[in-house]
Amino acid sequence: MQAIAVLPQGLEEEGAKELSTLGAKAVRPLRRAAAFEADMACFYRLHLQARLPFRLLREIAQFPCQGPKELYSGVQSAFDWERWLHPSMSFRVDVTGSGPGLTHSHFTALQVKNALVDLQRQLWGERSDIDLQDPALCLHLHLSRDCAVLSLDGSAGSLHRRGYRAAVGAAPLKENLAAGLIKLSGWDGCVPLVDPLCGSGTLLIEAASMKLGLAPGIQRSFLMEGWADFNPQLWSEEQARAKQRERRDQSLPVIIGCDRDPSITTQAKTNVAEAGLDHVVGIQTCDFRDLELPKQPGVMVCNPPYGIRVGQDEDLTALYESLGQYAKQYASGWQLWLLNGNPSLSRSLQMKASRRIPVSNGGIECRWLNYAIR
Structure with missing residues (x-):
């Protein structure tokens, strides 16, 4: 799969090194991110063991996008939504970047949401709820010039949260x-x-x-555990590998x-x-x-x-x-x-x-x- 690690600014090179060490291929540092390729085992491993990313995004589609109408149709045909987003599941849409007629992230996210719930109504006669805090599926859309990249976020919350820091002072360091x-x-x-x-x-x-x-993600749960192609056996193997380290x-x-x-x-x-x-x-x-x-x-x-x-x-x-x-x-x-x-x-x-x-x-x-x- 093609994927992106969202990283703190200034740590792109260190983040790329970490991704490579954990098995990612074709790693390329970007601004506040690194692009990479991974199989599913590696993607699971990164969620458990990588210390530097904020988020790990799995690319599911790229399509031309010249405005709201093209975004709407592109999203509907981008993925097997019938398998991945049943109306019983809530979802959230995060947006970065901008494109023609799509300069406001809230409006862009609304277009993606409308495309998906309209498709659900056609398929099932009902639609998913939007849940900004605890969704079952988290979508990430990045717009760049005339192209849209749609991804799945493996975790609803930022990966910098390890779970040990209930007590923090003023202006804590992530x-x-x-x-x-x-x-x-x-x-x-x-x-x-x-x-x-x-x-x-x-x-x-x-x-x-x-x-x-100590693996930073070993004690937490992830949205990808609810994905349609989640592999429990492979996940258990990567958890065991992390504990062995x-x-x-x-x-x-x-x-x-x-x-x-x-x-x-x-x-x-x-x-x-x-x-x-x-x-x-x-x-x-x-x-x-x-x-x-x-x-x-x-x-x-x-x-x-x-x-x-x-x-x-x-x-x-x-x-x-x-x-x-x-x-x-x-x-x-x-x-x-x-x-x-x-x-x-x-x-x-x-x-x-x-x-x-x-x-x-x-x-x-x-x-x-x-x-x-x-």
Whole structure:
């Protein structure tokens, strides 16, 4: 099948590498996505094991589309809807892109919906309900110039939700972005990992989960389990394969984080426990300036406030200055990776970044900054 992985902006190359590692073929990085080919076993595997995608879309049809009428007829003839969408099933339509006469996503989605329910009335005399939150089938339409691509979304909700993070603070870092940032940092699980401003603990949880081989999708259900061609035996085999990759008894170096706000560290500890990692990830309640680092040099990662959603610039300048002083005084020989969406604040570290990787965090243009601490 032809398919698309929707990815965080800035992680397209890392996402493509992950897809290839898990068996996808003909992988091509795109903007905020990667195109690939896969058989059904690989498609199931990606839902269970891929850490970086928001969504995995299975292409079912491409057709010319010069306007609403052509979209209507194209959708009706695009697929075996009699087999795939019975009136007892609810559905949802997501739209990206635009085309001639189809510049508003809500209007475009309405055209797709009308095409399908009108066809259902012809076949059965009744129609499906629309369910935006929990549909039985989720359709994705992408318009580009004069072409429409119709796909099935394997999951109604975003794949970044792992299920362990019931407790989050303000402006939380999405799990798939955190996983991608850890991959970009090059942390190999052989040296300590420290987050001095750990927030919900997401960076540490994702890092430990990756190194222990914990499949992010193993505990959740997916819409594709209700597809007309779903193969339960193949799905069970891929679930077993994912569980076989787990290395829960593997020894890891020190992985710790801290925050001075007890309510935040309580949230982080809850998330760590929900992820089954309380034996691996330690969370401390203290100011980072009081955090004792492991003697072996390692990697420090953090996502401090930018003054956009949390805090104000004048309040944060001192925080960044203190973080830079702490790193230079206590973390000689370490690598510091810091996600920043406000260049004036990162300058307050008074350190020179050796790498600046552009990424988007919730629509905020950021840089994943690397500092070699001397």
